[in-house]
Amino acid sequence: MGCSTHVVVVSEHPTALIKELPYKIGLVLDNSFTDYSFIREKDDEKITISLGKSQSELLNKIFNSMFQGVSEFTARPLSPTKPLDLYISVKVEDLQLSLPRETSVNIFEIWIKYKLEILDGKGSNIYEWIISSYGRTQTRFLGSQERALHQATNAALRDAGVQIVTDFHQIPEIINWINIKKAPKNES
Amino acid sequence: MKASSLGEVIVVCSFSLSILIVTFMSGCSTSTVVDEQKSSSAKLSMDSEEKIVIMGRRHGNSYETEPGFIDCIGNNISRSENLNVVQEKNFLDTFYPWFEPRIAPLNLNRMKVALNSDMIAKKIEELKVRYIVWVDGSTETSEESGSMTCGMAPSGGCFGFKSWDKTSSYEATIWDLKGLTEKGKIKVDSKGSSYILGVGPPIPLIAQVQGVACEGISDRLIGFFDSE
Numbered sequence: 001m002g003c004s005t006h007v008v009v010v011s012e013h014p015t016a017l018i019k020e021l022p023y024k025i026g027l028v029l030d031n032s033f034t035d036y037s038f039i040r041e042k043d044d045e046k047i048t049i050s051l052g053k054s055q056s057e058l059l060n061k062i063f064n065s066m067f068q069g070v071s072e073f074t075a076r077p078l079s080p081t082k083p084l085d086l087y088i089s090v091k092v093e094d095l096q097l098s099l100p101r102e103t104s105v106n107i108f109e110i111w112i113k114y115k116l117e118i119l120d121g122k123g124s125n126i127y128e129w130i131i132s133s134y135g136r137t138q139t140r141f142l143g144s145q146e147r148a149l150h151q152a153t154n155a156a157l158r159d160a161g162v163q164i165v166t167d168f169h170q171i172p173e174i175i176n177w178i179n180i181k182k183a184p185k186n187e188s
Numbered sequence: 189m190k191a192s193s194l195g196e197v198i199v200v201c202s203f204s205l206s207i208l209i210v211t212f213m214s215g216c217s218t219s220t221v222v223d224e225q226k227s228s229s230a231k232l233s234m235d236s237e238e239k240i241v242i243m244g245r246r247h248g249n250s251y252e253t254e255p256g257f258i259d260c261i262g263n264n265i266s267r268s269e270n271l272n273v274v275q276e277k278n279f280l281d282t283f284y285p286w287f288e289p290r291i292a293p294l295n296l297n298r299m300k301v302a303l304n305s306d307m308i309a310k311k312i313e314e315l316k317v318r319y320i321v322w323v324d325g326s327t328e329t330s331e332e333s334g335s336m337t338c339g340m341a342p343s344g345g346c347f348g349f350k351s352w353d354k355t356s357s358y359e360a361t362i363w364d365l366k367g368l369t370e371k372g373k374i375k376v377d378s379k380g381s382s383y384i385l386g387v388g389p390p391i392p393l394i395a396q397v398q399g400v401a402c403e404g405i406s407d408r409l410i411g412f413f414d415s416e
Contacts, residue, residue, distance in 0.1 A: 015284070017308065159290055
């Protein structure tokens, strides 16, 4: 094996400027998510991107901005100690990257595909949501590959956050669930 | 070799080197063209508490406006005229996710929609952001030629010659959030050639193409505002 690049993604993610929903959720992030590393071995080069910690922090920030309360779990509890309105379980489905030498453009690109399983408080499936996020950074004169990949990964993580914040309320199944949740309150 | 011949050789070499350096120095200069368009001849007003934010456009397919270029403009403006500038990163984080590349408002109609959100409008008012300057463009490297090898020569230095051209092209658009109007545009195009000569230690002669573009756009932007 020739060259080796290891990027540990460290980032300070912002909270989202959004009105929180009056629900308490369980955020289920198992070890394969919190310790996630992408490894690619190609053309005598090994590239490792460790983003598990950073993506877990991002989701915590995002969902804490979106909901009244967030409890984190490594697995969905079979007999929950406190009632929660939703469980959201997140997995990395795929990560792809492209380097400037593989394309005709001077940019590093990262795609991350997430799968979010959204369940109600009783564990019934509401929606299975696939998000494809994208981040890139231009090559810099004398800039390192590590730095470029770090920036591109960070951009992809921010983009995932954008989609969660802006699209969650537009999912018909979620709109329907919210309407059902509101209904009993309206009747009483 | 006789002393006089040696002297002649040194003079010829020095002369050749001088010509080479003069050629390189003139070669690494840049040419810049700055154009501007104003909605009125009056200077843009703002009170002492109001702020400007300079932001890069990053929605294009093949390029993104470099964050370093945006910082350069922001620093020039705040240093030169005591105009209050909000750093791009701070603004993006404060308003996350509403100005991220995927959903950032591309025109004033979209900005109006964004400001319909109470949270965004309230935050803009709280931070006293009066103007948004959107900068769109990038610096590209082209016409690379030559090659250089380092560490192979007996002296351990470099041997060879490398040159490249850089082209910067940026356009800044000023939005006034009070009344939601466009107040003007500034366009800058800058070009230059850079060289590295390897005869032992490498001698770089780098054209500051992006730096010149930054100065050009910053100076014109300052000229838009009445900073007294």
